[in-house]
Amino acid sequence: MKVGILGCGAIANIITNFSQEGKLGVEIAFFYDRDMERAENLASQVDGRVVLNLEDMLDEVDLVIEAASPQAVEQMVPLILEKGRDVLIMSVGGLMNPQIRKNLESIAKKNNAKIHVPSGAIVGLDGMKAASIGKIQNATLITRKPPRSLGIETKEETILYQGKASAAVEKFPMNINVAATLSIAAGMEIEVQIIADPQVDRNMHEVRVVGDFGEFRTVTENVRCAINPKTSVMAAYSAIKLLNSLNENLQVGT
Numbered sequence: 001m002k003v004g005i006l007g008c009g010a011i012a013n014i015i016t017n018f019s020q021e022g023k024l025g026v027e028i029a030f031f032y033d034r035d036m037e038r039a040e041n042l043a044s045q046v047d048g049r050v051v052l053n054l055e056d057m058l059d060e061v062d063l064v065i066e067a068a069s070p071q072a073v074e075q076m077v078p079l080i081l082e083k084g085r086d087v088l089i090m091s092v093g094g095l096m097n098p099q100i101r102k103n104l105e106s107i108a109k110k111n112n113a114k115i116h117v118p119s120g121a122i123v124g125l126d127g128m129k130a131a132s133i134g135k136i137q138n139a140t141l142i143t144r145k146p147p148r149s150l151g152i153e154t155k156e157e158t159i160l161y162q163g164k165a166s167a168a169v170e171k172f173p174m175n176i177n178v179a180a181t182l183s184i185a186a187g188m189e190i191e192v193q194i195i196a197d198p199q200v201d202r203n204m205h206e207v208r209v210v211g212d213f214g215e216f217r218t219v220t221e222n223v224r225c226a227i228n229p230k231t232s233v234m235a236a237y238s239a240i241k242l243l244n245s246l247n248e249n250l251q252v253g254t
């Protein structure tokens with residue numbers, strides 16, 4: 001399977017490194033970034049091709065990894081799906097708007113393409129998906145990050161946001177991916193708290209879910225990417241595992 005990358009930042013770097021080690025199960029052949037230098041750096045590591053426009057790779061690839069931004073999801077993912085190419089979306093916050101999500105689903109259906117959303121920087125998505133078959137009474141995500149990761153300086157624990165996932169998108173577009181992924185899996189908007197915590201040096205996510213199945217609580221303490229501390233290594237790993245699983249005959253987990 002031939003793959004292209006849209007957005008050559010921290011996540012794309014980790015994925016490309018694994019591809020060099022032959023651990024991806026797919027060939028990353030094309031690279032696009034609005035910052036050409038970033039695309040060139042990554043392409044040179046795997047003998048890949050840089051394209052000046054996203055469209056230039058679409059006749060050649062089976063799947064595009066979107067690792068750019070929520071805006072790219074709205075503006076560029078439709079072009080990929082219209083060509084009947086599959087897409088793996090990392091900027092899941094871009095799917096929080098139900099109109100955008102429905103539009104992408106409808107284009108995908110019309111063109112027989114798939115939209116893959118990896119579990120990202122969170123554990124517990126399997127449980128959330130299973131729980132959604134019954135009735136979920138409440139689902140909450142508490143995200144704690146070092147203040148600098150959230151773009152502020154403070155010496156005290158500070159709650160920056162409390163409320164529904166969709167309203168957090170405007171304020172924290174780069175920190176809402178986990179909330180968006182959980183909301184889509186739950187089939188309902190989850191409650192979100194975003195806390196700047198000077199006591200932590202990892203990106204932490206606590207998920208609490210109560211439903212007719214019982215209840216679960218998960219805590220993920222993520223190591224941050226060296227290239228982009230806002231991003232967790234686990235997010236890139238989950239994309240790599242999803243790419244692996246496209247070729248596997250035994251599928252484990254929901």
Ligand SMILES: NC(=O)c1ccc[n+]([C@@H]2O[C@H](COP(=O)([O-])OP(=O)(O)OC[C@H]3O[C@@H](n4cnc5c(N)ncnc54)[C@H](O)[C@@H]3O)[C@@H](O)[C@H]2O)c1
Pocket residue numbers: 006007008009010011012032033034035038066067068069070071072090091092119120121122173174175177178181227228230231232235
């Ligand atoms: N699903 C998750 O759990 C999860 C976790 C971490 C990050 N993310 C998201 O994944 C995305 C990538 O993360 P990252 O850490 O690699 O980001 P990054 O900032 O390190 O890299 C993003 C790259 O995309 C490029 N880019 C942005 N918008 C573009 C556009 N419209 N067209 C072309 N290039 C564009 C930038 O120039 C940059 O090189 C972000 O949206 C981030 O919020 C998701």
